[in-house]
Amino acid sequence: MRLLIVGTLGGQLAVASRMAMDRGASVVHADSVETALKTLRSGRGADLIMIDVALNIADLIRRLEQELIHVPVVACGTTTNARAAVEAIRAGAKEYIPLPPDPELIAAVLAAVAEESRDLIVRDDAMARVLRLADQVAASEASILITGESGTGKEVLARHVHRKSNRADKPFIAVNCAAIPEQLLESELFGHEKGAFTGAIARRIGKFEEADGGTLLLDEISEMDLRLQAKLLRAIQERLIDRVGGARPVPVNIRILATSNRTLADEVRKGTFREDLLYRLNVVNLKIPPLRERPADVIALAEHFAEKYAKVNGLKPKAIGAEARRQLMRARWPGNVRELENCMHRAVLVAAGDEIGPDAILTPDGELMGAPERPDLDRTVARAAETAEAVTRALVGRTVADVERDLILSTLDHCFGNRTHAANILGISIRTMRNKLKEYAEEGHAVPPPGQGEARDVA
Numbered sequence: 411m412r413l414l415i416v417g418t419l420g421g422q423l424a425v426a427s428r429m430a431m432d433r434g435a436s437v438v439h440a441d442s443v444e445t446a447l448k449t450l451r452s453g454r455g456a457d458l459i460m461i462d463v464a465l466n467i468a469d470l471i472r473r474l475e476q477e478l479i480h481v482p483v484v485a486c487g488t489t490t491n492a493r494a495a496v497e498a499i500r501a502g503a504k505e506y507i508p509l510p511p512d513p514e515l516i517a518a519v520l521a522a523v524a525e526e527s528r529d530l531i532v533r534d535d536a537m538a539r540v541l542r543l544a545d546q547v548a549a550s551e552a553s554i555l556i557t558g559e560s561g562t563g564k565e566v567l568a569r570h571v572h573r574k575s576n577r578a579d580k581p582f583i584a585v586n587c588a589a590i591p592e593q594l595l596e597s598e599l600f601g602h603e604k605g606a607f608t609g610a611i612a613r614r615i616g617k618f619e620e621a622d623g624g625t626l627l628l629d630e631i632s633e634m635d636l637r638l639q640a641k642l643l644r645a646i647q648e649r650l651i652d653r654v655g656g657a658r659p660v661p662v663n664i665r666i667l668a669t670s671n672r673t674l675a676d677e678v679r680k681g682t683f684r685e686d687l688l689y690r691l692n693v694v695n696l697k698i699p700p701l702r703e704r705p706a707d708v709i710a711l712a713e714h715f716a717e718k719y720a721k722v723n724g725l726k727p728k729a730i731g732a733e734a735r736r737q738l739m740r741a742r743w744p745g746n747v748r749e750l751e752n753c754m755h756r757a758v759l760v761a762a763g764d765e766i767g768p769d770a771i772l773t774p775d776g777e778l779m780g781a782p783e784r785p786d787l788d789r790t791v792a793r794a795a796e797t798a799e800a801v802t803r804a805l806v807g808r809t810v811a812d813v814e815r816d817l818i819l820s821t822l823d824h825c826f827g828n829r830t831h832a833a834n835i836l837g838i839s840i841r842t843m844r845n846k847l848k849e850y851a852e853e854g855h856a857v858p859p860p861g862q863g864e865a866r867d868v869a
Contacts (some may be wrong), residue, residue: 411456413437416446416470437741443470446598447477447760453615455583456481460507462489463494468501478610479595480590489744502792530563531714534706536699540567547694548574552665553646554676555691558698561748564669565629567696572625577665580624583617588630596638597654600645606655618651621664631668632677633692636684643687666691700748701743711747712738715754728761733768740772741779753779815855818846 411440415437431437440446440455445467450456461467463485471483484496484505495506496592532541547554548571565584572582590598594802599617628634634642643650646666650659668691677683701708712730720727730738734757743749753771761770771779820834825831851857 411436412454412457414440414446414449414459415461415664416440416443416459417465417486421767423669443473446470447473447479449613450474450479450481450482450622451477451612453620455617455620459483460486461503463498463506466497467503469797471502473609475612477611478594478602478607478609479593479614480598481778486805520610529630530566531711532707534712535686536702537704537707540696540698541570543694544571547573549576553667553668554694554696555688556667556669556696556698557673558669558671559700559735559746561672561746562700563644563697563747565627566697568625568627568667568669569631569696571667571696572627574734575625575665577624582627583621584626584629585617587627592635595634596641599638600641600651600653602654603656604627610655613653616651616653618645618662618664619660622662625665625666628666628668630670632670632674632683635816636682639684639687643684643690646690701746705739708738708750709735712754713751715751716758719755719758723758728764728766730757734766734771737768737771737779756820762822815846817852818843819850819855819857822847822858827860829860856862 413436416439418441438449438456440449446459446461447470458483459470461470461483464487467483467485471530474483482504483502484507485503486507486508486509487494487498488509500507523782527718530541532538536645544554544567554568554571555725556567558821568584569582572578572608585595587595597614597616599616599618601614601619604610604612611688645662648659649662649664651662654660674683674688674692678685678688685746701711709730712735716730721726738750738753745752752774756772756774757770760772762769769778773779817863818832821835822829822832825835828839829843833840836843847857
């Protein structure tokens with residue numbers, strides 16, 4: 411997490427800076443909008459900008475858009491700056507943080523920008539096998555494709571690979587290909603030269619150059635436009651990039667990691683992803699199983715998140731009760747680790763007493779986790795059970811011969827009189843079928859006539 415703080419606000423932003431660093435963020439300071447832009451152009455990128463609300467935020471955001479620099483902006487100011495706060499939001503700031511800073515609010519903003527926890531907790535054998543393969547290939551220079559459902563922790567694993575690699579002391583740069591508009595992504599990745607387009611008033615270093623010597627993560631690469639995929643393929647093959655508007659290629663020394671929650675082979679068949687690029691990226695595939703297939707990880711992660719968010723919110727740590735544990739194990743977790751993390755954050759806040767009970771394991775809507783999501787389906791199942799019970803009751807008191815006769819005649823009627831088909835369905839020979847039907851006809855029961863093309867029964 412890289413944070414760019416613009417302005418001073420009498421030292422109160424420095425307090426926010428220290429809080430951010432305490433939570434693992436890398437912080438760079440700039441005293442003005444112009445200095446901030448020079449910092450971003452130079453290759454020292456940022457995941458978030460926090461800026462003094464008294465500075466010209468509208469100008470900063472306008473110039474970021476002109477120069478195709480994609481980074482969220484949060485305004486900061488004293489609580490008396492209500493008008494300035496409103497104007498900052500109108501100008502395009504994502505949020506307003508009142509100062510002096512609140513530690514919990516700073517932590518929440520950083521967590522929202524980072525999107526995923528960077529904690530790698532592994533107890534289940536299924537995930538342990540993936541981790542062993544990751545450790546085995548981390549020291550190589552091979553490109554790695556990390557796949558899995560949304561929320562399984564693909565970026566967390568990518569960071570782990572980087573830490574275990576020979577490039578661990580160099581930059582790790584992540585680019586979310588799904589979050590950056592298509593028209594901005596090329597400049598974000600490859601940078602641009604002065605005058606390359608309207609608003610490009612200076613050279614801007616892209617993520618490839620920013621990651622030089624280290625690791626570049628292309629998150630959700632399946633969202634990348636086909637045209638840009640071709641340029642990416644050349645960069646990976648040749649280790650050369652072309653800045654937008656550039657006259658000469660620029661050499662880069664990076665390792666590529668990529669993630670996708672889609673099956674890229676399917677995207678190749680659809681024509682939305684280049685097959686040659688898939689081969690370049692998929693030298694090694696780390697496939698993360700969904701949380702529902704990692705039962706041993708559920709409780710370990712839940713305990714970790716419970717401890718983490720008790721600390722973040724200044725609360726006493728709370729143990730997870732036995733029934734709450736069973737409830738967590740029963741849940742399907744379609745949102746995977748991210749959903750579990752949010753659930754445990756809620757549980758820490760709403761649990762009464764010293765223990766997290768089942769009543770604190772809630773969905774975002776406040777419903778108990780594990781409560782039926784399809785009541786109409788439950789009603790259908792209940793009706794089917796009632797029907798089956800009624801059929802069973804109807805058989806009580808009847809002889810086996812009567813039940814057998816009704817079953818044979820009903821099946822024959824269903825087959826439009828075709829003796830061969832009915833015998834096959836019932837699992838009896840055609841000779842047995844004919845003998846039974848002759849018997850029923852002699853007893854006076856109505857027997858369906860033979861189907862088309864079949865010989866008539868002989869009495």
